[in-house]
Amino acid sequence: MSAARLPVFVDVDTGVDDAMALAYLFGSPDAEVIGIASTAGNVDVHQVCENNLGLLQLCGRSGVPVSKGAEAPLSAPLRTAEDTHGPQGLGYARLPAPTAELTAYDAAQAWVRAARAHPGELIAVATGPLTNLALAVRAEPALPRLVRRLVIMGGAFDYRGNTTPVAEWNVSVDPEAAAEVFAAFSDADELPIVLGLNLTENIMLTPELLGALADTAGSPSRPLSEHDDRGAASAAANPLIRVLEDAMRFYFEFHHDCGEGYLAHLHDPLAVAVALDPELVRCRPAPVDVELTGTLTRGMTIADWSGRWGRKPNALIGVDVDPTAFFDRFIARVGAFARQLPYS
Ligand code: RIB
Ligand code: CA
Numbered sequence: 001m002s003a004a005r006l007p008v009f010v011d012v013d014t015g016v017d018d019a020m021a022l023a024y025l026f027g028s029p030d031a032e033v034i035g036i037a038s039t040a041g042n043v044d045v046h047q048v049c050e051n052n053l054g055l056l057q058l059c060g061r062s063g064v065p066v067s068k069g070a071e072a073p074l075s076a077p078l079r080t081a082e083d084t085h086g087p088q089g090l091g092y093a094r095l096p097a098p099t100a101e102l103t104a105y106d107a108a109q110a111w112v113r114a115a116r117a118h119p120g121e122l123i124a125v126a127t128g129p130l131t132n133l134a135l136a137v138r139a140e141p142a143l144p145r146l147v148r149r150l151v152i153m154g155g156a157f158d159y160r161g162n163t164t165p166v167a168e169w170n171v172s173v174d175p176e177a178a179a180e181v182f183a184a185f186s187d188a189d190e191l192p193i194v195l196g197l198n199l200t201e202n203i204m205l206t207p208e209l210l211g212a213l214a215d216t217a218g219s220p221s222r223p224l225s226e227h228d229d230r231g232a233a234s235a236a237a238n239p240l241i242r243v244l245e246d247a248m249r250f251y252f253e254f255h256h257d258c259g260e261g262y263l264a265h266l267h268d269p270l271a272v273a274v275a276l277d278p279e280l281v282r283c284r285p286a287p288v289d290v291e292l293t294g295t296l297t298r299g300m301t302i303a304d305w306s307g308r309w310g311r312k313p314n315a316l317i318g319v320d321v322d323p324t325a326f327f328d329r330f331i332a333r334v335g336a337f338a339r340q341l342p343y344s
Pocket of ligand 2: 012014018042128268
């Protein structure tokens, strides 16, 4: 591993924005992706594995080990989000059939192996439900002290949910896992950075920004529009831009149909960008916990800003970000990475 690269382990429920996050990591000269954990969430875990292996194949990164996680959350039945991310989790996009195999060990063991292989150095990011991270901490209680930095995309702080009126998807799918992870990382040398919807919904990808990405990749294509036929295929010459546009079109259509506009929030790409450079966001420390038994509020994340609970902070909650600074970096890195790919 080159001295300038950070060892990065990422736990994803790939998903449209998870795929964008992986592309950002592949386009980041300061990152070496040393492992990917596949977690059930946006789609079932087998489909997440297929998406991860297929994306690695497309990006020429088939050497990165991909591990399969648990089939279901710790105690709740699995819920998936094909309405948001498409039947296979990547909108209208189709990926090449992967040739690489999954690791023989599961995702929880992959977490433990990565942390032990890079003690005090590992940059870890979770952009899906925290099921496998919770299982990893059960297997290796020292994991929070082995990891140099953990960034979690999850929760919503003083902000409405996107799955229930108060709960965000990743936490809502497995609230017990989120509660276990927040408790376990309270003793970490560096508290986890937690990016909730209150922050990530500032990162709005528009057809114009997606067009700028295609231009940067040297693969200009007509900007997507809400007036296009639904499911219209991308005409981009670049294979990665084609996949990202076809994936994003489904995501744009979903948000448009929800009345949020023809756009998409890049929750997970922000999380990986912050993992490589925490200066991208402003955070505030607070004790954080998860509602597990509320009839109406299960999966809600609560930040005790005023210290009512008498507990020490166990999270650095993202509270401010400059979307332009993020998109400048995102477009530069993903665009340059796409440009150097061999055309299919
Ligand atoms: O709530 C947004 C999060 O849920 C993102 O990580 C998205 O990919 C889904 O997993
Ligand atoms: Ca995700």
